Amino acid sequence: MAAVFRALFGYCFLVLMVRVVGRRPGKQMAPFDFVLIFFIGGLTLTAMVADDRSLTNAIVQIVTIATGHFILTLLRRKSKKFALFLDGTPLVLLSKSKWYSETLGNMNFSTDDVMAAIRGKGLVNPEGASWAVLERSGSINVIEADDSK
Amino acid sequence: MSSPARTRPVEDTIPKIENELAIGEDLEFQRRWWRFEHVVWICFTIILALDIAGVFGRGPLSKAHAKTSDGAIHMTYERFARFQTPSLISLHLSPAAVRNGHIQLWVSQSIIKPLGNQRIIPQPATSELAQDGVLYTWPSGVRPDSVDFAIEPSTAGVEHFTVRLPELGDQLTERVIVYP
Numbered sequence: 001m002a003a004v005f006r007a008l009f010g011y012c013f014l015v016l017m018v019r020v021v022g023r024r025p026g027k028q029m030a031p032f033d034f035v036l037i038f039f040i041g042g043l044t045l046t047a048m049v050a051d052d053r054s055l056t057n058a059i060v061q062i063v064t065i066a067t068g069h070f071i072l073t074l075l076r077r078k079s080k081k082f083a084l085f086l087d088g089t090p091l092v093l094l095s096k097s098k099w100y101s102e103t104l105g106n107m108n109f110s111t112d113d114v115m116a117a118i119r120g121k122g123l124v125n126p127e128g129a130s131w132a133v134l135e136r137s138g139s140i141n142v143i144e145a146d147d148s149k
Numbered sequence: 150m151s152s153p154a155r156t157r158p159v160e161d162t163i164p165k166i167e168n169e170l171a172i173g174e175d176l177e178f179q180r181r182w183w184r185f186e187h188v189v190w191i192c193f194t195i196i197l198a199l200d201i202a203g204v205f206g207r208g209p210l211s212k213a214h215a216k217t218s219d220g221a222i223h224m225t226y227e228r229f230a231r232f233q234t235p236s237l238i239s240l241h242l243s244p245a246a247v248r249n250g251h252i253q254l255w256v257s258q259s260i261i262k263p264l265g266n267q268r269i270i271p272q273p274a275t276s277e278l279a280q281d282g283v284l285y286t287w288p289s290g291v292r293p294d295s296v297d298f299a300i301e302p303s304t305a306g307v308e309h310f311t312v313r314l315p316e317l318g319d320q321l322t323e324r325v326i327v328y329p
Contacts, residue, residue: 020189051233088182089175092166106183131170143170 003052007061010048011068014040019086022108087136094132096145107134118142205328206231217319221245222312230327232305235267238298240312247289248316254296257282257311264310264325265303269296284315305329 017040048061076083091103093114104111114132117140123129130145163171203210206229213228223241230236238260246252254273258281260266273285287296302308305327313320 020186084175084178089179090172091176091179092170092172092174095167095170103179106179133170133172 002050003057003060004064006048006050007064008068010044011065014044015072015086019088090136091134092131093134093140094126094129096130097127099126103134109134114140203229205229206234206236213323215321215323217321219245219317219319221314221317221319222321224312224321224323226323226325228323228325230264230300230302230325232327232329233265233301233303236300236302238264238300238310240296240298241294242296242314245317246314248314250289252287252289253315254285254287255279255282255313255315256285256298257309259308259310260298260300260312263302263304263306263308264327265301267299267301269298271296282311302327 021036049057072086076086091107092100093103093109094100099111099114103109104114111126115126117132118126118129121129121142121144123142123144126132128145129142131143133141133143135141161171163173165171166174199205200208202208203212205211206227211227211229212225214223214225216223221243223243224238225241226238227236240254242252242254246254251274256266261283269285271287273287275286277284285296302325308325308327309322310325311320311322
């Protein structure tokens, strides 16, 4: 029973931590961001496993986390408020030659991060992008300005 | 032949920005979240400060001392311990603790079970079950400067423990908070 609660607590705690620490997965991840993921994951693991290194414990905890994840996904689909809490909202970072500095600052993003996404789209300067949007997944989507095509 | 997949028409329900980009940005929610994040970071800072101070164990505020009125037992221990993490209860015994050619020390059952005593240094010559605890005996020829109980708490919570010199009647009762 303790294994289930430990796994559930570890999972919920990690979801909250990753949510609070920020949205920088995938493409926007700098090498030092990886350290965070591995370190938090590794430290949580020691507390979750405790002194029980049995296969039974591993299976019970994996099943617990899988079930917890399924429930979160279900709640996310059923409730818009919960989805907002879990994933946040898409955020505009750049619009027609205007940087959204409040959003960039509070999300700890620099204009360089957005420029990397703009270059990834094959554009050479921010004027070529009509919009840059930080998606809920953490990726930055760039929409080209009509006159840049 | 299988029936076709169910479909429904696409509805234009996602709020647009500048009447152009259907993004559904909820900036008011995001501002509330940023305020929440600020509170969380303040909490993290407080947690770190408390941990460095020793409130969660293994720090200056965790170290505790206690001694009997006549000074026969002087005990040092950690008032904040952690689940299944080694900690030490040290008893410094004065020469007055020697009676009838030996030292006898009674410890409550809580040191053995919930606080998870692993070993005693130096090892006593005898140990016997006594009422609600265990009675240890050392020969006086090797009167130890200190007796250390190496503990590893097996349950989280608040645990009280007592040590006593039964022949002198001196005793100490203290409390350890065990974090999960």
